Amino acid sequence: MTQLFEYAPAPESRSIVDVAPSYGLFVDGEFVDGSGEPMKTVNPATEEVLSEVAVGTDADVDRAVRAARRAFTRVWGPMRPADRGKYLFRIARLLQERAREFAVLESLDNGKPIRESRDVDVPLAAAHFFYHAGWADKLEYAGHGPDPRPHGVAGQVIPWNFPLLMLAWKVAPALATGNTVVLKPAETTPLTALLFAEVCRQADLPPGVVNVVTGAGETGRAVVEHADVDKVAFTGSTEVGRSIARAVAGTRKVLTLELGGKAANIVFDDAPIDQAVEGIVRGIFFNQGHVCCAGSRLLVQENVHDEVVASLQRRIGTLRVGDPLDKNTDIGAINSAEQLARIRELSEIGEAEGAHRWQPACDLPDRGYWFPPTVFTDVSPAHRIARDEVFGPVLSVLTFRTPDEAVAKANNSTYGLSAGVWTEKGSRILAITDRLRAGVVWANTFNQFDPTSPFGGYKQSGYGREGGRQGLAAYLRSTHP
Amino acid sequence: MTHVLDPGTLAAGTRPGPGSGTAFDDVTRSDAALRAFLHGLPGVDQVGAEQRAATLGTRSIKTTAKAWAIDTAISMVDLTTLEGADTPGKVRSLAAKARRPDPTDPTCPAVAAVCVYGDLAGVAEEALAGSGVKVAAVATAFPSGRASRAVKLADVRDAVAAGADEIDMVIDRGAFLAGRYLDVLDEIVAVKEACGTAHLKVILETGELVTYDNARRASWLAMLAGGDFVKTSTGKVSPAATLPVCLVMLEAVRDFRAATGRQVGVKPAGGIRTTKDAIKHLVLVNETAGGDWLSPDWFRIGASSLLNDLLLQRQKLRTGHYSGPDHVSVD
Numbered sequence: 001m002t003q004l005f006e007y008a009p010a011p012e013s014r015s016i017v018d019v020a021p022s023y024g025l026f027v028d029g030e031f032v033d034g035s036g037e038p039m040k041t042v043n044p045a046t047e048e049v050l051s052e053v054a055v056g057t058d059a060d061v062d063r064a065v066r067a068a069r070r071a072f073t074r075v076w077g078p079m080r081p082a083d084r085g086k087y088l089f090r091i092a093r094l095l096q097e098r099a100r101e102f103a104v105l106e107s108l109d110n111g112k113p114i115r116e117s118r119d120v121d122v123p124l125a126a127a128h129f130f131y132h133a134g135w136a137d138k139l140e141y142a143g144h145g146p147d148p149r150p151h152g153v154a155g156q157v158i159p160w161n162f163p164l165l166m167l168a169w170k171v172a173p174a175l176a177t178g179n180t181v182v183l184k185p186a187e188t189t190p191l192t193a194l195l196f197a198e199v200c201r202q203a204d205l206p207p208g209v210v211n212v213v214t215g216a217g218e219t220g221r222a223v224v225e226h227a228d229v230d231k232v233a234f235t236g237s238t239e240v241g242r243s244i245a246r247a248v249a250g251t252r253k254v255l256t257l258e259l260g261g262k263a264a265n266i267v268f269d270d271a272p273i274d275q276a277v278e279g280i281v282r283g284i285f286f287n288q289g290h291v292c293c294a295g296s297r298l299l300v301q302e303n304v305h306d307e308v309v310a311s312l313q314r315r316i317g318t319l320r321v322g323d324p325l326d327k328n329t330d331i332g333a334i335n336s337a338e339q340l341a342r343i344r345e346l347s348e349i350g351e352a353e354g355a356h357r358w359q360p361a362c363d364l365p366d367r368g369y370w371f372p373p374t375v376f377t378d379v380s381p382a383h384r385i386a387r388d389e390v391f392g393p394v395l396s397v398l399t400f401r402t403p404d405e406a407v408a409k410a411n412n413s414t415y416g417l418s419a420g421v422w423t424e425k426g427s428r429i430l431a432i433t434d435r436l437r438a439g440v441v442w443a444n445t446f447n448q449f450d451p452t453s454p455f456g457g458y459k460q461s462g463y464g465r466e467g468g469r470q471g472l473a474a475y476l477r478s479t480h481p
Numbered sequence: 482m483t484h485v486l487d488p489g490t491l492a493a494g495t496r497p498g499p500g501s502g503t504a505f506d507d508v509t510r511s512d513a514a515l516r517a518f519l520h521g522l523p524g525v526d527q528v529g530a531e532q533r534a535a536t537l538g539t540r541s542i543k544t545t546a547k548a549w550a551i552d553t554a555i556s557m558v559d560l561t562t563l564e565g566a567d568t569p570g571k572v573r574s575l576a577a578k579a580r581r582p583d584p585t586d587p588t589c590p591a592v593a594a595v596c597v598y599g600d601l602a603g604v605a606e607e608a609l610a611g612s613g614v615k616v617a618a619v620a621t622a623f624p625s626g627r628a629s630r631a632v633k634l635a636d637v638r639d640a641v642a643a644g645a646d647e648i649d650m651v652i653d654r655g656a657f658l659a660g661r662y663l664d665v666l667d668e669i670v671a672v673k674e675a676c677g678t679a680h681l682k683v684i685l686e687t688g689e690l691v692t693y694d695n696a697r698r699a700s701w702l703a704m705l706a707g708g709d710f711v712k713t714s715t716g717k718v719s720p721a722a723t724l725p726v727c728l729v730m731l732e733a734v735r736d737f738r739a740a741t742g743r744q745v746g747v748k749p750a751g752g753i754r755t756t757k758d759a760i761k762h763l764v765l766v767n768e769t770a771g772g773d774w775l776s777p778d779w780f781r782i783g784a785s786s787l788l789n790d791l792l793l794q795r796q797k798l799r800t801g802h803y804s805g806p807d808h809v810s811v812d
Contacts, residue, residue: 005550005767005775010541115539274732275529318768327541424524444526 011325012114017101019108019191022052025060025214026197028067029207034060036215041190044111045324045333045368053190056213061182061222064211068153068180069228071208076180077150085136088176090203092129095122095168098199102192106164107324109191111333111369112287114325117164124449125168128467131451132176135472139177142469148476150178151254152230155223157244158193159236160186160335161290161391166235167193169466171210172451177475179231180209184223186236187216188336221247229253233474235292238389238415238460256464256474258292258456260389261417263438264410265295265446266400269304271422275444277311280395283420283446285319285331285373289393290339292461293418295446297386299406302399309377309397316373317360331393334369343371343392350376350385355396381412389415403428407435416458420446439465505705505741512663519662519701525693525729534724537768538761547760551795552590553775554759555582558791559617559748559783561596562812563624563716569604572597575812576608583792583809586799592788593777594647598623599640606644617682618645621672624686624715626651630668637675647680648672651715652699654689662702669706682710682748682781687726688718696726700733704745712748716783721751724761731769747774750783756794759787 022038024031034054041050056064076084095102102125103118112121139148154174158166163185174181185193190212197212213219217240224232224244234244235258248255265283267276283295300308324332334340351357355376364370371392379386379396386396400406410419419438421429433441439457442448449455454468464474508518542550560579562571576595583589594615595605602618609616618640622628628636637648650672656664673681683703687696700711711730714721727749734745747770753759759782766774774780792809796802 005553005763005772006546007540007542008544008546010543119539270524272526272529273523275526275533278529278533327539424526444529 007328009323010327011323012100012104012107012118012327014104014108014325017105017108017195019051019105022054023190023194023214024054025056025064026194026200026210026212027060027064028211029201029205031197034214036060036219039187039216041109041188043108043368044188044335045365047367047369050108051191053194053214055215056184056219056222058222061213061219061226064182064213065153065155065226065228067208068182068211071206072150072152072180075206076175076209077178079178081137081139081178084175084178085133087203087205088129088133088136088172091199091205092126092133094199094202095126095129098195099123099126102164102195104325105195106192107332109189110160110163111324111335112290113329113332114327115329116287121162121165124451125164128165128168128172128451132172136176139472139476142472142476144473144476144478148177148478150475151477152179153228154179154181154231154233154475155184155226155229156181156233157184157220157223157236158186160189161287161292163189164192164196167196170233170235173466173471173475174233175209177472179475182211182213182223182229184213184215184220190214224248231475232256233464234258241462254474256456256466257462258464258466259460259462260391261292261294261415261457261461262297262387262389262413263293263295263415263418263420264297264299264413264436265420266406266410266422266432267298267300267304267308268406268421268423268425268428269301270424271304272424272444273304273308273311276422277308277315279420279422279444279446280312281315281319284395285316285393286447288331288334288371290335290391291447292389293440293447293455294391295418295420296390296395297410297413298395298397299400299409300397301406302401305397305399309375312375313358313360316375319360319362319373321362321370321372322365331373334371334392337369339391340369340371343390343394346385346388346390347374347394350379350383350394350396353383353385355379355383355385381409387413403432407432411435411437414459415461417456417461418442509663509666509705512661515662515666515702516660519698522697522701525697527693530693530728531725534728534765537728537764538724540761540764542760542764548798550760550763551756551791551798554756554763554782555788555791555795556590556593557777557780557782558592558788559594559596559750559781560592560788561716561750561783561785563596563598563619567598567601569601571812572601572604573608576605576614578788578810578812579609579614580612582788583795586795589792589795593781596649596783599636599643599645602640602645603643615646616644617647617649618643619649619651619715621650623649623651624717626653627655630671633668634671634675637672641675641677641679645679647682648676649682649684649712651684651686652703654686657690657695657699657702666702666706669703669708673707680709681707682712682746683708684712684715684750686715686718687713688720693725693729696729697733700730701737704734704737704743708745710746710748710781712750712783714749714751716751719752722749722753722783724765727762728765728769731766731774734774735770744773744779746779746781748781748783753782753784754786755790759791
């Protein structure tokens, strides 16, 4: 009898989803060729080319925006709100019916573990459609005036870390409020958006209500800058967000940005240590750390620092890194070679600054883009590793001695998207969370999402909220009484 | 407030040697000290613990891993009968099954122990002679534990004299809930002494302790008192063994070994009926306490009907077909 419990591989079947050799753009209810040079999308876990995807040029984007405008003025805008809700409910149910397909495709294209795409991404995406479907005919009660109106055509650009979920966060509220959509998915992860386009057809959504234009930065720029787009929504890097804000400035367009973060996860000495360690792991290693609200700065009270770090290291030693389609995998592949290079660079900077790098002994596959879970200790707030967003499985550990110091260090960031507080003392939770400059603060948990809960940031983490009643505001022209 | 676990010693290998247990002598010198110690243990966040247990429950165990897990689980079973209607015949028949769970397949491992009431320990001992299967007897006025200490200790001595290798005692939950921790500790110490060379499993009856904080405190109490195993339940109270409570107890034995160098086993009992449940528990052991606990010496499953499901699943893996309940013996 072997002493170690080696789990045999339990891969999800790839055959559940058909990946076409090539994809077009989804414009006006049809799949059409793009005028740009097609791009390839690869499986980051194997570097295998999955498919060839069309690239939209200015002309393609123009066609998509015109289709969206037509749909807005002729069908979607005038439609009874309750009927819009029905379409959204239909989409939500189709997402549930085809959940396995979406989960497998997401893991293939993005590299995230199937356990996360299956248990988090897809169910949450469906939940967002269900939630917003409910709002469609109740908008006058959402607190944005008695007769709130849609903006018109929404141009939306989404990132590669949660391709389907970010689509749902953008498309569901836009449709529920009566806007039509031109969506540009990320360059490295376009496939689930194209499968979603198929779902729109299956749901008999009127042509032009949702348009998907794939491509890279240029295509995104065309969407943002198109003169007939009324509302721009972007999730992604602060750098790109800044250029979008510049492009939109001075136009009549409405803009919301959801950008980077460098969240503080604060562990007090009376915290439930075992659950805090779980929360730290979930905070930083969920989705390989490709999470804008990742708890990438661990602030731990000095008197429990060694205990917490020792427990954390033991726990990280049990994380399983490897094949994203294996149901037992905890950490999958880094999404792209480019991102991997950035994570490596910042890690090297961390060491050069004098922080201490720790990684567990773990075998990484030969092919694909991989980075082991990493913990930096002896980090100071002056280190770049404590200030720059790594967007990878890299945790920086800092210490504090008093609650005031914890708050000061937590807020000492150019970002302010999320934070976490771990303590058994309820009064301290309330006192600390009140003083944290972050859009979301989790207490004794981390990285929990729900469509009813607004999400968004302070400072360079962007502006506007997504989800909840507050999230609807971004897609409505309020008519205050 | 600071943690009782000294972080320096947790991190480094500077622990006292196995069996020492002297590291915590101070905390057992008075009720107040013991109370301060137990209440100074890190708390358990209920939501977080349950979420963690649920996540581990989704591990997918297949093929060779499943075959290994089934055999390991069989070898960890304390095959149990604790009914008022138990007879020597019933115990003998259970012993035969314990020795050879699957008569059609000699490669099937024997179970770890047969667990009976103290008055039947002699019958079990005779029936299991030479098999390597241990005799476990419940004692100390099982399942309620409501009797005088003299009666409880006599109960233990009787069972040991009759041939029990292992004693499953119940703690005085009333005393624990009333905050009389030192009484509980003293009683476990006394029972341990009465056990002589027999192994002592301490049943916490977590269903009556209710909170995870209590489960952790009771586990530490039992370990400080010298218990060889901490066990979740008698099987007579619902809820019995649950995944989160087992998780908390595994964390406790893991931390206890880190703090004292002494390893203590864990036994969930009651309510584990299917192979799937058993495998979830093994995953929990593997990823919480670690591989060192994946042996019948350190992890047991108290169950009666679980064994047959394990055998059916084992036959399925061997033949590729599911068979019915008549393909395994009733007991």
